[in-house]
Amino acid sequence: MKLKIAIQKSGRLHEDSLRLLKECGIDISNGGNKLKSTAANFPLEVYFLRDDDIPQYVEDAVADAGIVGENVVYEKKKEVEIMAQLGFGKCRLSIAVDKNETFSKQGLNGKKIATSYPVILQDYLDKNKISAEIHEISGSVEIAPGIGLADAICDLVSSGSTLFTNGLKEAETILESQSVLIRNKTLDQEKVRLLEKLLFRIRAVRKAKNNKYILLNAPNNKLNEIIGLLPGMKSPTVLPLAESGWSSVHSVIDENDFWDIIEQLKDAGAQGILVVPIEKMII
Ligand code: PRT
Ligand code: ZN
Numbered sequence: 001m002k003l004k005i006a007i008q009k010s011g012r013l014h015e016d017s018l019r020l021l022k023e024c025g026i027d028i029s030n031g032g033n034k035l036k037s038t039a040a041n042f043p044l045e046v047y048f049l050r051d052d053d054i055p056q057y058v059e060d061a062v063a064d065a066g067i068v069g070e071n072v073v074y075e076k077k078k079e080v081e082i083m084a085q086l087g088f089g090k091c092r093l094s095i096a097v098d099k100n101e102t103f104s105k106q107g108l109n110g111k112k113i114a115t116s117y118p119v120i121l122q123d124y125l126d127k128n129k130i131s132a133e134i135h136e137i138s139g140s141v142e143i144a145p146g147i148g149l150a151d152a153i154c155d156l157v158s159s160g161s162t163l164f165t166n167g168l169k170e171a172e173t174i175l176e177s178q179s180v181l182i183r184n185k186t187l188d189q190e191k192v193r194l195l196e197k198l199l200f201r202i203r204a205v206r207k208a209k210n211n212k213y214i215l216l217n218a219p220n221n222k223l224n225e226i227i228g229l230l231p232g233m234k235s236p237t238v239l240p241l242a243e244s245g246w247s248s249v250h251s252v253i254d255e256n257d258f259w260d261i262i263e264q265l266k267d268a269g270a271q272g273i274l275v276v277p278i279e280k281m282i283i
Contacts, residue, residue, distance in 0.1 A: 002043045003194040006063035009048035013179055016088040017067045021046070023279075024201035043194060054182075055080055061184045064191050065198075071156060071177040075119050080182040083199060087206060089179035091158040093117055096168040098145060103171035108132045108152065114144035115154035124154075124174045142166040201280075208281040210255050215274045217241060218249050222269040229264050233283055252278070 007017040021028055026042040036047045047063050054066040055078035066080075069089050073082060095113070097103050105128055114135045115121050125132055135150050142162050144150040156177070157163060157170055181202065183195055218226045223238065230236045232251035239248045249270075253261055258275070265273060 001190050001194075002038070002045045003065065003191055003198065004045045004047060004063045005198075006047040006049050006054045006057050006066035006068075008051045008054070008068070011051060013051060013067065013069065013089045014048075016086075016179065020067075020086060020088075020202065020205065023205045024198065026198075026201075042198075044198070052076070058182050058184050061186070063184075064187055065181060065183045065195055067179055067181055069177050070180050071117065071120070071175060073180060073182060074175065075117050077119060079185055081185050083181040083183050083195070084202060084206075086179040086181060086202070087209070089177070091156045091177050092173045093120060093154065093175040093177060094157045094170045095152055095154050095172040095174060096142075096157070096163050097152045097171050099167050099169040101169075103169075105130060105172065111151040112149075113152045113154055114141050114150035116141055117154060120175055121154045142168060204280045204282050207283070208278040211252050211278055211281060212255060212258060213250070213276045213278050214253050215248060215250050215272075215276075216265060216270040217272045218247055218268075218270050220245050220247055223247055223249070225268045226265060226270055229261055229268065252281075 008014045018028060026044055027040045028037050028046050034048065036045055038045050047057070049057060051068050051072055054063070054068040055073055055076040057063045058066045058080045059078040065083070067086065069091070070082070071091070071093055073080065108130045109132060112133045112135050113121065114137050116136065116138055118134045118136045121134055135144070137144065141153045141155040143166060144153055145168065146166060153168065154174065160170060163170055181199070187195065214230070216226070226249060227236050227238070230249065230251040230253065236249050236251035241248055262273065
């Protein structure tokens with residue numbers, strides 16, 4: 001029995017999806033032109049598909065699970081369950097208008113909005129009691145206002161440079177998105193067990209990415225203060241240095257607190273601070 005997982009065949013999520021599986025210790029030969037590939041060391045079969053088709057395949061149990069953007073999951077409205085956010089493919093679905101226009105939500109009334117996300121956009125319009133016309137197009141949405149096809153657009157944005165080069169500005173974010181792991185809702189016990197195993201590994205990889213291992217030297221009379229700055233997983237490890245009066249302190253810190261804590265540690269008298277990436281974190 002193998003767990004079947006669908007990932008994007010080519011495009012923005014392809015590499016990161018494969019990398020995540022690899023970091024979970026699962027070796028898959030790269031897609032190339034193949035439709036599917038079997039992992040050498042985990043009961044997993046990987047299907048390479050267009051991202052738009054993945055929710056449907058997962059609903060139909062052609063694939064048991066899939067990796068796809070939340071934007072696609074919400075747009076397709078298929079019967080699938082989101083298991084975990086994966087931290088890559090981050091973007092937002094936003095309404096954009098001409099850069100010289102003053103934007104207001106109610107100002108969208110009676111306007112024409114071009115998008116590849118009619119379902120999510122309609123939900124947003126309904127929620128905000130806006131009555132606008134949705135013009136669905138499948139690509140190059142950003143050129144629609146320039147050629148007189150629409151007054152505004154609703155499209156994915158990451159750096160914002162596509163909007164900028166087309167004389168548009170981001171006016172309102174309607175969805176924050178990133179890649180997620182989705183599953184079919186009626187998997188049998190054995191498949192659920194495999195999926196849990198995969199999810200356990202994904203969590204360990206994700207957790208490790210958000211944390212760093214830190215080692216430093218501290219004068220013994222400053223140890224309490226320094227340890228107070230480093231909660232660690234349980235509590236920091238403290239080992240005596242060969243030089244008397246000094247200790248080596250080891251701990252784990254959150255990536256987001258990193259620079260703040262480093263400053264405080266230095267101020268407290270820490271020296272020789274080393275910060276190293278963590279590969280996996282099981283807690
Ligand atoms: O062939 P297939 O159908 O599988 O791929 P696709 O062409 O439909 O999708 P692809 O590979 O472009 O994107 C896959 C997923 O990546 C999307 O569904 C999102 O979840 C995610 N993602 C993250 C993005 C972006 N960032 C993004 N910037 N998808 C698209 N864009 C486009 C956007 O549509 C716009 O044209 O990039 C442009 C804007 O980028 P910036 O950086 O200029 O703002
Ligand atoms: Zn697509």
